[in-house]
Amino acid sequence: xxxxxxxxxxxxEFIPLEDGKVKMYACGITVSGEAHIGxxxxxxxxxxxxxxxxxxxxxxxxxxxxxxxxxxxxxKSNETGVPADKYAADMIKVIxxxxxxxxxxxxxxxxxxxxxxxxxxxxxxxxxxxGHAYVTxxxxxxxxxxxxxxxxxLSHRNLEDAMNGVRVDNxxxxxxxxxxxxxxxxxxxxxxxxxxxxxxxxGWHIECSAMNKKAFGDRVDIxxxxxxxxxxxxxxxxAQSEALTGKPFANxxxxxxxxxxxxxxxxxxxxxxxxxxxxxxxxxPETIKFALLETNYRGDINVTDSLFPDAEKHxxxxxxxxxxxxxxxxxxxxxxxxxxxxxxxxxxxxxxxALAISNLYGYFKEIKAKIxxxxxxxxxxxxQIKKTYSLLGLFCENAEDFIGFAEKxxxxxxxxxxxxxxxxMQAARTVKDYATADALRAEIxxxxxxxxxxxDGVTITxx
Numbered sequence: 460x461x462x463x464x465x466x467x468x469x470x471x472e473f474i475p476l477e478d479g480k481v482k483m484y485a486c487g488i489t490v491s492g493e494a495h496i497g498x499x500x501x502x503x504x505x506x507x508x509x510x511x512x513x514x515x516x517x518x519x520x521x522x523x524x525x526x527x528x529x530x531x532x533x534x535k536s537n538e539t540g541v542p543a544d545k546y547a548a549d550m551i552k553v554i555x556x557x558x559x560x561x562x563x564x565x566x567x568x569x570x571x572x573x574x575x576x577x578x579x580x581x582x583x584x585x586x587x588x589x590g591h592a593y594v595t596x597x598x599x600x601x602x603x604x605x606x607x608x609x610x611x612x613l614s615h616r617n618l619e620d621a622m623n624g625v626r627v628d629n630x631x632x633x634x635x636x637x638x639x640x641x642x643x644x645x646x647x648x649x650x651x652x653x654x655x656x657x658x659x660x661x662g663w664h665i666e667c668s669a670m671n672k673k674a675f676g677d678r679v680d681i682x683x684x685x686x687x688x689x690x691x692x693x694x695x696x697x698a699q700s701e702a703l704t705g706k707p708f709a710n711x712x713x714x715x716x717x718x719x720x721x722x723x724x725x726x727x728x729x730x731x732x733x734x735x736x737x738x739x740x741x742x743x744p745e746t747i748k749f750a751l752l753e754t755n756y757r758g759d760i761n762v763t764d765s766l767f768p769d770a771e772k773h774x775x776x777x778x779x780x781x782x783x784x785x786x787x788x789x790x791x792x793x794x795x796x797x798x799x800x801x802x803x804x805x806x807x808x809x810x811x812x813a814l815a816i817s818n819l820y821g822y823f824k825e826i827k828a829k830i831x832x833x834x835x836x837x838x839x840x841x842x843q844i845k846k847t848y849s850l851l852g853l854f855c856e857n858a859e860d861f862i863g864f865a866e867k868x869x870x871x872x873x874x875x876x877x878x879x880x881x882x883x884m885q886a887a888r889t890v891k892d893y894a895t896a897d898a899l900r901a902e903i904x905x906x907x908x909x910x911x912x913x914x915d916g917v918t919i920t921x922x
Contacts, residue, residue: 460515460807462681463757465689465712466613470809475680476710480518482675483509484709485566486667486684486692487523490550491531494557496733496762497685497718503748503852504715504756504810505683506564510850511806522568522674525551529572529663533649543650544573557735562744562852570670572661576652579661579669582703583641583654591702595632598644598657602664604637607698613712614690639695641665664695671700671708682709686716686757716759733762743864746771748852752812765911768920774853775865777819780827782858784837787830793839798822799847812851819844873919877908884910885917 461470475481485505488498502523509521526532527547536543551571572579583600586592591606604610604618611617618637640662645651651658661669671679677700684693693712700708720733738747750770754760784791798818805814822844829837845854873881884899900910903919911918 461809462711462713463809465714466709468615471711473711475517476678479516481512481520481681482679483512483519483521483681483683484667484671484674484679485521485523485682486688487525488554489526489529489531489663490547490554491529491535492550494554494735496735496738498554499558499561499563499735499738499747500718500751500760501683501685501715502558502563503561503751507752507812507851508681508683508713508810509566510564511810514803514850515807520568520675521566522570522670523566524570524572524667524670525554526663526666527551527571527573528650528660537648547573557739560739560744561735561747562855568674570674572666572670575666575669575673576661578673579665580642580652580654582669582672582699583661583665585703586641586699589702591699592641593634594656595630597632598642598659599630599632599640600642600656601633601638602641602695602699602702604635604639604698607702609701610698611694613694613697616690639664639691641699664692665699667692668696668700668703668708671696677704677706677708679709681711681713683713683715686714689714715756716754719759719761721763722761738767741868742767742771743856743861745853745856745861746774749774749816752851753816755809755811755813757809758813764909764920765918769911769913769918771865772918773820775862777823777854778856778858778861780823780830781841781854782862783827784830784841785858789830789835789838789841791838791842791845793836793842794846795836795840795843798840798843802847815848815851819848873908877903877906877919881910881917881919888912888917 460473462473463470483505485501487502488494505521505523509519512519525547528543532547533543535541536546539546541549583592586602587594587600590603592600592602594600611620642654642656642659642665643662644656645658645660649660651660671682682693682696689712697708718733746767747770750766751760753770760766781791801818802815805811805818808814822840826837826840829840848854880899880903884896884903887893887896887899903910909920911920
């Protein structure tokens with residue numbers, strides 16, 4: 460198994476710190492708002508990585524965290540009038556409910572920043588004793604970046620590059636603009652805890668280091684998160700953790716790509732965040748997973764109007780093949796080791812779900828031909844696909860239920876007038892009457908619908 464390690468900048472053979480065991484930590488959600496598609500994507504990716512490591516024979520201990528105290532949560536508390544601790548607790552319940560709807564597996568260990576305040580204070584105190592951190596007269600504690608000589612090794616930048624690449628807090632009491640807060644003195648009205656430096660709360664970066672240490676000790680096999688966390692968050696985690704222990708913090712650093720919406724980075728400021736609950740109200744968990752996993756986890760995903768409808772259409776066709784086998788009385792039983800072996804080869808190459816899913820098109824084309832020719836081994840192929848691809852959260856539903864839901868939704872969302880035009884357009888294309896097809900396409904577009912033409916035919920979506 461080879462995994463791309465952000466630290467080395469290349470794929471490396473995965474060798475755990477302890478034979479047969481994997482300690483894995485993934486940065487979770489800051490609960491300042493509801494879960495969006497980016498949160499869902501990251502949760503899906505690390506759940507799949509955990510499951511594939513288990514399939515490969517490793518005993519995995521997987522930890523995720525909730526950041527339940529930070530500037531954004533305090534701002535939301537002030538905005539809503541709900542105390543910060545209650546706001547965070549309520550939001551965790553909402554997020555947990557949506558993740559359960561998405562059918563994402565639970566980690567072995569859930570961690571919350573507010574449950575680890577004592578661990579954080581101990582961690583910071585040791586950094587101060589070792590000369591890697593200092594206390595200001597206001598009671599803030601900062602990490603001394605220049606005390607850690609290999610700062611920048613994860614993001615592959617030097618201190619000068621780091622200065623140019625991050626917005627710094629211009630506290631006049633900081634020794635260096637790059638120094639980052641380990642402990643923040645409390646401002647009026649903010650939540651706080653007592654500490655050796657006065658009333659305050661933890662900085663964001665120290666939380667994950669302390670929670671990792673609490674769950675796993677000094678070292679972890681895999682530390683994951685979104686690519687946007689490489690600098691400064693994960694860079695700062697490395698600095699403070701390795702400054703404390705003198706040991707390499709994480710053996711492998713894994714980072715998933717970002718979600719873009721129509722080519723733009725998803726952000727609240729742009730107003731293009733896609734809430735998970737809204738997606739789940741429109742699409743099944745399998746459709747969402749299929750759409751996201753068609754891109755390898757390190758690549759960015761561009762969410763267009765057709766991404767999820769296309770995924771649903773492809774899955775529906777696959778399920779129709781399964782339903783056809785059942786209709787023909789073919790037993791969905793037995794195994795096809797070749798399918799599982801090819802899946803494992805894809806996943807052994809840096810968890811390449813994109814390749815694994817692309818293989819499905821060939822499998823189902825072959826399966827359909829087998830069904831129509833009366834070849835009973837089609838049942839073995841289908842059974843193996845259901846068994847193997849369940850690791851990705853696919854083919855876990857009843858075929859007729861999935862088809863019925865998708866077709867009912869498609870029928871209710873696209874008027875018959877438009878579907879009739881679409882069928883005429885497809886018929887014109889079949890006989891290569893492209894002038895008529897283009898005219899029909901223009902008519903459909905003028906009525907407010909998008910027309911996508913692919914290898915499987917015409918897809919209509921409402922704008």
